[in-house]
Amino acid sequence: MALFMIGVGAGCSKPQGAGLAGDPASIGDPAMGKALIEKLGCGSCHVIPGILNAYGMVGPPLEHMARRQYIAGMLRNTPENMVNWLRYPQKVVPGNAMPDLGISDDDAHQIAAYLATLQ
Incomplete structure (x- = not known):
């Protein structure tokens, strides 16, 4: 699964409220999300912390996804x-x-x- 998500460049300040802040459980069930990511094979395209064999190099690595300001650069x-x-x-x-x-x-x-847990 190619979650083509791009963060903004270094040096940009993070506006208040940016990112998947807050309690991940308010979005959904992170454990179920992890299982779905594994089932869908997202790691074939991404490096994803906490996901077994998620070393893909097609899409961007998803570490710190919860703190990124943008998805897909826009x-x-x-x-x-x-x-x-x-x-x-x-x-x-x-x-x-x-x-x-x-x-x-x-x-x-x-x-x-699950992505909201990736601080």
Whole structure:
């Protein structure tokens, strides 16, 4: 799964409220999200902390995803935008490396909750 997410460059200050701040459980179930990430094979495209064999080099590494300001270099990193990105990456940024995987709204919330644990 190519979660093509790009953080902003070094030196940028983090505006208040940026990133997947807060309690990941308010988004979904991080444990379920982790299981879904493993099941979907996201690690074939990404390096993902806490995910077995997640050493992919197609998409960006996802460490510190909860603290990043942007998703795909253009969406504010909010739970709502993360869910939208996970469900419809080709609609959000046509032609990017992240495929549409048919992820349900519920599953996208669980995955976003796991990503919110990656401080």
